[in-house]
Amino acid sequence: MSGTTSARLEGRQLSVQTDDGRRLLDAVDFRLGAGELTGIIGANGAGKSTLLKCLAGLQAADGELLLDGQPMATLSAAQRAQRLAYLAQGHRVHWPLAVHDVVALGRLPHGDGRSAHDAAIVDRMLAATASSALAQRNVLTLSGGERARVMLARALASEPAILLADEPLAALDPAHQLSIMQLLTREAANGLAVAVVLHDLVLAARFCHRLVLLHQGKLIADGPPATVLNDALLAQAFGIRVVHLEHEQYRLPIPWQLSTPPCPAP
């Protein structure tokens, strides 16, 4: 499926350099097609979040960025926001807003988010993320798992064609991790192009159609989980050795030990 259909979002030779010359992203090629759930993996500092921000148009980068074949730079901020949703890390909300109002913020690319049509979409997204019961709650009183679902509803509320999610599973318990991944899978099945930054290799292998592996700002592998999650690449990217667990059609890598000790053995 990937690569053959026309890409909804495509980055060519994306590079980002800090003011002092450090390369955060080094000539990365990235394609994301409709209906695709793509995981972006790599060690801390490998450039995953930077890549996602570049793709979302939030960070300037050298190279080319195309949204449905059009250069991103030629689109207005509103046009971009209508087609592409970005789910930031941390799920932070600064004011004691009602959950319904938070999700309604996702309607801002289409107007002020207060019409009956907007309200109907907000209700639908709350239902889709099993958050309807929370609608009137103060968002600051939600648990981490509830907030993750609500923020996903917020991102989906703009009815985007593309969703870029930065570590949506961080700090969630296993049940909530599974529920978020299932929601993303379902949205992808409905045609949404999803790219998600992940740290959990097992969930990446289990749910993603495709993985891209970043290492020191470079893309070192891009393909189905079975080919990307091999011993050599994981040792190179993470410095770990994994144990593989075979289950049904999945081959799940369990991080087992460091392949290169961080400090010399005593």
Add this chain to the structure above:
Amino acid sequence: MKHLSPRRSASLLFAAALLLSLLSLMTGYVDLSPWRLFSGTLAGEQIPQRILLDIRLPRTLLCLAVGAALGLAGAAMQGLLRNPLAEPGLLGISSGAALGAVLALYTGFADRFYLALPLAGGVGTAAAVGFVFALAGRHTASTTLILAGVAVSSLCGALISLVLNWSPNPSALSEIVFWMMGSLADRSSDDVVIALPFIVVGSALLLSCGRGLRALSLGEETAQSLGIDLRRLRRQVLLGSAAAVGAAVSVSGAIGFIGLVAPHLMRPLAGGDPGRLLPLAALAGAILLTLADLGVRLLHSGGPELKLGVLTALVGAPFFLYLIVRTRKEMLP
């Protein structure tokens, strides 16, 4: 209280503001019954007319306008910086205006013509905001803006102290100190005419920031991803606050706590929404300042009038503490 719709609560607040301004028009140091005052004015009698139109009306209008400017700018600033402790003075606007006015008083420029003082305040504001822009303009992070504002604020404060330090005689010194305490006594319709356009334009700029500030509730990246131009939003809040608060401080002197308390008080009514908060905070600011100025006049019993800025701080600070204790759980998760 939380179940009032924003529209309902806004109309209630509006009614309260009207009622208070009526009270303010009826309150003063001349012993004249409200009936005599209004009927006399309508009949064209000189004394009631002078009292009502030349003394009390400008004072009341300025109370409403200055209070609204402070409340609105406070709400916009808190929304922009996503910090419930932000206030209009944080970005150097108030201290810039104060420095301009203090310099005018010091050099005697303030005595040249009637509106010299507010004009100098306006120039001071423009200089301070220009400086903050130059320091933080190209960066997008709020922290840079706050730091630049704090730096400019402290610099203006230091320069004001320097002027006080060099002040030639005690009477000039006391004039400056009294001005800085903030007051709306003895203002004329000229003050209204010079301040009101800036306050209106600034307020319009601020009121149009609602959408951007609402998006900013989710942080800067998310707001940008929702199509909000952060640089433009920041510019709009800063220019709007500069126009409104600069003009307000220039005619009234420094009046603290309204910009901090008004948004805080209204936040539950706005359901936490920083966009809905804007008009509510403006109304609350107008009400609070009119109330405080009424208090100043009612507490008066011979001798010098209690300064408005002193009263707002005296009442505002403990009240603010009370609010913080009460809503601590909500605001500081």
